[in-house]
Amino acid sequence: MKLASGAEVKINAADIGEAWALLQSFAERGLSITIRGGEEMPDVLKSVFCAALASKDLHAKLMACAVKSTYNGLKVEEAVFQDLKAREDYLEVLYLVAEANLKPFTKSLYAKFTGILVQLEKLAEKSPA
Numbered sequence: 001m002k003l004a005s006g007a008e009v010k011i012n013a014a015d016i017g018e019a020w021a022l023l024q025s026f027a028e029r030g031l032s033i034t035i036r037g038g039e040e041m042p043d044v045l046k047s048v049f050c051a052a053l054a055s056k057d058l059h060a061k062l063m064a065c066a067v068k069s070t071y072n073g074l075k076v077e078e079a080v081f082q083d084l085k086a087r088e089d090y091l092e093v094l095y096l097v098a099e100a101n102l103k104p105f106t107k108s109l110y111a112k113f114t115g116i117l118v119q120l121e122k123l124a125e126k127s128p129a
Helices: 016-031 041-053 056-068 078-082 090-126
Strands: none
Touching: 016 041, 016 056, 016 090, 056 090
16 A cells, blocks of 8 residues: 555554454553543544553554554564654554554444444334434
8 A cells, every 4th residue: 555655555464462452452542531422523533542642552562563564665663663754654554553453353343333323223213202
């Protein structure tokens, strides 16, 4: 895949143990986020983003999952991003690593939860106000 910077990145999923550890780390970060009624979505996203960026544990788990991926033909590791031009792609590469490793766990759940939400909406439409 080509990034906007022109860099070539190839993202591969990590072994299940590393991917599961990443999922657990994201879940731990989620426990620290409180969503209040009426809160705007940008505020929620900012909270999620900051909680993830503030976690050294999560960063370590992301880097462990990145070992099978490449950036311009080099193994994804911190040393590659010492170059300031490459550093501009760092967060995007980490996002892609997270996506490749978390999506397989959540894909089937998303389908199930979507079905449940549709059923709840139908029930809400039928019930008297």
